[in-house]
Each structure stands twice: as C-alpha cells, then as structure tokens.
Amino acid sequence: MTQKNQTLGEFIIENQSNFKYSSGELSRLINSIRLAGKVVNYEVNKAGLVDIIGAAGDTNIQGEDQQKLDVYANEKFIQAMKNRNIVCGIASEEEDDFITINSQDEQHQNKYVVLIDPLDGSSNIDVNVSVGTIFSVYRRVTPIGTPVQLEDFLQPGNRQVAAGYIIYGTSTMLVYTTGHGVNGFTLNPATGSYYLSHPEMKFPETGRIYSVNEGNYTHFPLGVKKYIKYCQEEGGDRPYTSRYIGSLVSDIHRNMIKGGIYMYPKSSKLADGKLRLLYECNPMAFIIEQAGGKASNGFGRIMDMNPTELHQRVPFFGGSKKMVEKAEEFMELHS
Numbered sequence: 001m002t003q004k005n006q007t008l009g010e011f012i013i014e015n016q017s018n019f020k021y022s023s024g025e026l027s028r029l030i031n032s033i034r035l036a037g038k039v040v041n042y043e044v045n046k047a048g049l050v051d052i053i054g055a056a057g058d059t060n061i062q063g064e065d066q067q068k069l070d071v072y073a074n075e076k077f078i079q080a081m082k083n084r085n086i087v088c089g090i091a092s093e094e095e096d097d098f099i100t101i102n103s104q105d106e107q108h109q110n111k112y113v114v115l116i117d118p119l120d121g122s123s124n125i126d127v128n129v130s131v132g133t134i135f136s137v138y139r140r141v142t143p144i145g146t147p148v149q150l151e152d153f154l155q156p157g158n159r160q161v162a163a164g165y166i167i168y169g170t171s172t173m174l175v176y177t178t179g180h181g182v183n184g185f186t187l188n189p190a191t192g193s194y195y196l197s198h199p200e201m202k203f204p205e206t207g208r209i210y211s212v213n214e215g216n217y218t219h220f221p222l223g224v225k226k227y228i229k230y231c232q233e234e235g236g237d238r239p240y241t242s243r244y245i246g247s248l249v250s251d252i253h254r255n256m257i258k259g260g261i262y263m264y265p266k267s268s269k270l271a272d273g274k275l276r277l278l279y280e281c282n283p284m285a286f287i288i289e290q291a292g293g294k295a296s297n298g299f300g301r302i303m304d305m306n307p308t309e310l311h312q313r314v315p316f317f318g319g320s321k322k323m324v325e326k327a328e329e330f331m332e333l334h335s
C-alpha cells in the first residue's frame with residue numbers, strides 16, 4: 001500500500017517483500033543511488049558559484065566533450081556503489097569500458113550490474129536548465145564468484161530488475177520502478193529526505209505535446225517528417241504543442257505528467273540516432289512501460305532489442321501509447 005509522503009527509505013523497505021528471495025541487495029543499491037544523487041544535487045544547485053561549469057577538457061568514447069559535472073557525477077555514483085560493495089560491475093556513459101567491482105570480503109559475490117548515465121542533458125548544465133541522472137539494474141548472467149563479463153551488461157531491456165532517473169529541476173525528484181509500477185519521490189531540502197510525492201505515476205494514453213529537435217527536421221526519415229506535420233495540422237485534438245528541453249529525463253518526465261511523445265529518430269546525420277540503448281533508452285523504456293506508455297525504435301519494442309555494444313545508439317520514440325503507435329504507423333507507411 002503506497003502511502004503519500006512516506007520517505008523513500010520506508011518505501012524501499014516496505015516494498016522489499018515484492019522480491020521473493022530478497023537479500024536486501026537491491027534495496028541497498030537503490031539507497032546508494034539515492035545518496036549519490038543528493039551529493040550531485042548539492043553540486044548542481046550551486047553550479048554557478050563553484051568551478052563545476054564548462055568542459056572538463058576530455059572527450060568520452062562517444063566523442064562528446066565531457067562537462068565537469070559529467071565527470072563529477074560519474075565519480076560520485078561509482079564511488080557510492082563501490083564503497084557499499086553492492087554491485088559486481090558498473091557501465092557508464094563516461095567510461096569507455098565496464099568497471100569490475102570486486103567485493104572486499106568474498107570474490108565477486110554480488111549479483112547486480114548497473115548501467116548509468118551520470119548526468120543527462122549535459123548541454124543544459126551551463127544554462128541552468130534541468131538535467132538528470134539515469135540508471136538501469138540487471139541481475140548478472142555469468143556465475144557469481146567469477147569476474148563480471150560484457151554479456152552481463154548486454155542484456156535486453158526486458159530483463160531489467162530496476163530502472164529510474166533523478167531529475168535536478170525546480171525540485172529534485174527520484175522516479176523509479178522495480179517492475180511494480182512507477183513511483184516518484186521529491187527531495188525536501190530542509191530535511192534532506194525524499195518523500196513519496198507522486199505515487200503510481202501513469203502516462204496518459206494520449207496527449208497534446210510532441211518533443212523532438214526540429215532543427216534536424218530536414219535530415220529526418222520521411223515517416224518522422226510526416227508525423228511531425230500530422231502533429232502540427234488542424235484536426236481532432238491537434239495541432240499539438242511543441243516542447244523540447246533537450247534533456248531526455250526532463251522531456252520524458254514532463255510528458256509522463258501531461259501526456260506526450262518524445263522522439264530522437266535516426267537521421268542522415270546520425271544513422272542510429274543519438275541516444276544510447278543501455279543507459280538511456282532501456283531504463284526510460286522500462287519506466288514508460290511500467291507507467292502504461294510505449295517505447296519503440298520506430299518499428300519495434302525498445303526493450304526487446306538485443307544489445308551488441310556497450311555504447312550503441314538507437315532511434316527512440318517514447319511516451320503516451322496512442323501517440324507512439326501513431327508515430328509507428330507513419331514510420332511503417334513511409335519506411
């Protein structure tokens with residue numbers, strides 16, 4: 001029974017019983033993400049006052065200039081999980097390869113791996129627009145007691161045991177699922193605790209918001225162009241409103257509350273789109289589906305895709321079920 005204003009800590013303990021043979025490992029894992037999120041939140045909030053704005057001077061494996069806050073957030077989340085000895089491996093947008101975490105006491109006894117986008121919406125850091133963190137959790141597939149392998153990370157999204165995001169916006173929220181619906185918790189800066197502010201979040205079946213970087217319009221596939229035109233034309237509850245923050249977490253969060261569709265399609269500039277399957281699309285797809293929405297690559301379910309690389313990109317269409325189905329219709333029609 002979800003109880004409004006319950007703290008996240010209470011909620012985690014109360015819902016541990018959802019897992020038959022629960023050892024508390026997943027609860028401790030969520031708690032460590034909660035903790036690291038608070039540390040990052042503190043830094044984000046005073047970004048203009050401390051030397052955390054701007055580029056860090058390196059590029060990550062995607063060829064993107066790492067922002068100082070990307071690097072800071074990456075360190076804080078990895079540290080929090082390493083120090084608490086609760087995962088056997090971590091993969092991050094900011095790390096070329098996966099990291100093997102060796103449990104201090106016994107060799108490789110932990111059963112979970114985590115994939116993380118430590119700071120999502122990096123292009124918005126310097127301009128004080130909301131950014132986020134995205135995480136995805138799997139049970140390893142290789143035997144416990146052995147070092148973690150790439151195959152432990154390259155699992156289809158439908159095998160996630162938990163996923164979520166933190167949004168550093170007008171308020172800071174942690175929204176997550178363990179496959180039993182989606183719940184949102186707001187951080188009370190006065191107490192430093194998260195409280196259940198958005199129990200059982202649901203994606204409206206349809207909406208009136210479309211979110212896409214229309215600056216790429218001329219490079220989009222015909223199906224996407226036709227769907228954008230459809231959103232802009234008169235008819236029924238259209239034209240829809242265009243809203244695009246440029247932070248995946250923030251655009252999806254808004255659309256989950258108001259109803260809408262977010263798209264990052266492939267284009268003649270980016271053959272597979274921009275977003276990363278493992279630590280952006282899969283976790284957001286798990287949240288979207290658990291909230292009654294739909295997440296697709298334009299032709300099929302994101303969470304049924306079999307990953308082949310740690311940092312692979314895929315086209316992404318996610319949000320209100322009816323709107324994503326309509327977009328898929330246009331993609332099919334004009335593919």
Ligand SMILES: O=P(O)(O)OC[C@H]1O[C@](O)(COP(=O)(O)O)[C@@H](O)[C@@H]1O
Nearest residue numbers: 117119120121122123213246247248
């Ligand atoms: O500026 P563009 O090309 O529209 O891309 C914006 C998208 O890229 C991202 O910033 C990619 O994420 P990172 O900031 O974690 O690299 C998404 O959050 C966002 O939706």
Ligand SMILES: [Mg+2]
Nearest residue numbers: 117120121280
């Ligand atoms: Mg991102």
Ligand SMILES: [Mg+2]
Nearest residue numbers: 093117119120
């Ligand atoms: Mg990022």
